[in-house]
Amino acid sequence: MIAVERVTKRFADFTALDDISFEAPDGKLTALLGPSGSGKSTLLRVIAGLEVPDSGTIVVSGSDATRLPPQKRGIGFVFQHYAAFKHMTLRDNVAFGLKIRKKPKPEIKAKVDELLHLVGLDGFHDRYPNQLSGGQRQRMALARALAVEPSVLLLDEPFGALDANVRADLRAWLRRLHEQVPVTTVLVTHDQEEAMELADLIVLLKDGRIAQAGAPRELYERPADAFVMGFLGPVSKVRGELVRPHDVALSDRPEDGWEEAMVQRVVHLGFEVRVELVRKDGEEISAQLTRGEAEAIEPEAGSIVWLRPPAGKVSA
């Protein structure tokens, strides 16, 4: 388990982390989520020992690690831009931590083979990092970090430099890997979908403070404030309250208690259809329908429909 207790970190007159406390439970994947500049990467680097906090403590597996150098923390760290050792083959990259620990050669060889197999890079032993794609390099980096059997795995925007389709593949792959090798993991990401899909626990950061921490569903369904709600998905504003577009119901005929609105634009997003509306009081609102629902109503620009907004979750 990793416990972060009242950690504060300033750079010159900028407060990157302001009194942060949370726990990353054993064997689970915790996501540090937030917009850029929210302090999530700094927090991960403080946990890794690559930055020293101004105050507060970091506890890794029950012992105070705040003053320990990164070498002594028993962590594996994966960088956004892979940080592959360019002059070494994949074999040597993955073996690096084991060689530093002076493990016997047969053991190193067996471990490297096992890990390259685990990350799907069998037969790439003698390649150099520049002969690999970005996704392959990142899997190599993960194998390298796992080789030293860290008690904690720290991932700093691991898919941030990759194409969208590779990201999706690797995300699914990482989830399966984490089921196979359930090492306590902390993942930094600015992508709420990634956090929702991968994490058991999300710590959402804003301006160096925790906006909300909890299970993904909890954050989505019971957001603490407008920022949390807006960060986790699309929102519309109705009478000063925020609602989710998929909670807005539409009808092509008047119903009791529903209100009139005019369709401005219809956007087809594959399975889903987004209908952009303007209400009588001039406020704009989006409704997200399935294709089946949309076909029943047949909304088109300029047509009049009736809508029932749900009760807002938080005020804007």
Place this chain on the structure above:
Amino acid sequence: MSVDRRARIGLRLLALGYLAVLLLVPVALVFYRTFEKGIGFVWESITTPAAIHALFLTLEVALITVPLNAVFGVLAAHALVRSRFPGKRLLDALIDLPFAISPVVVGLSLLLLYGRTGWFGPWLAEHGIQLIFSVPGIVIATVFVSMPFVVREVAPVLQEIGDEQEQAAATLGASPWQTFWRVTLPAIRWGLAYGVVLSTARAIGEFGAVSVVSGKIAGETETLTLLVEKRFQNFDLAGAYAASALLAVIALATLGFMSVIGSRRSES
């Protein structure tokens, strides 16, 4: 053939002709004049005791200077790129000082510092240390003029590779020392090699500063460049050419090294 094309070819010929007249012809002439009197004469004039001593002294100075430059150059480049400290920009500017100052001035200032009447002169004399008019003085002067090469070649490479690989090594358990040997040094090796070769070339060819501090004592503090000058002054033109040819051969070998390193570097 269009005018445009003719103009382009003309410009190229002009550039090549300019280089030929200024660079190739003089070097070729040195070799031509050297072997004019036959290979036997050349052999004789570069195997006189003074010439052999000058050659070995030159190599000795280079062998001491270049490793010093390599070690301190890498340390200085590392400090400049990786750490923050007050006066860093001043240091960055000072590193280029040897490029900016005339070597003769360097020699004179060393004389003013370590010479018999210089600041540290009396103290050094009391302790029986003689720097000026001896080999250590030549080494100090050569270190001074050839210092920036390694720093200036290594610093941009360090900048470019960034510190993520070093941080990754640290998280994998490597001590700073292990990280340097296993990660940083291999990453900067071609830049370092290039700096070392440039620094070697400068050390072997240095004249001005060495001329002031060495005292030019034949068979003791006379380097190859000083020998060339002395023979020239004594109207021993053929001897001067022979010694020059020796320097030129060393320089050409250096050039060969540089182009090999250059191509390896652009590959990696």
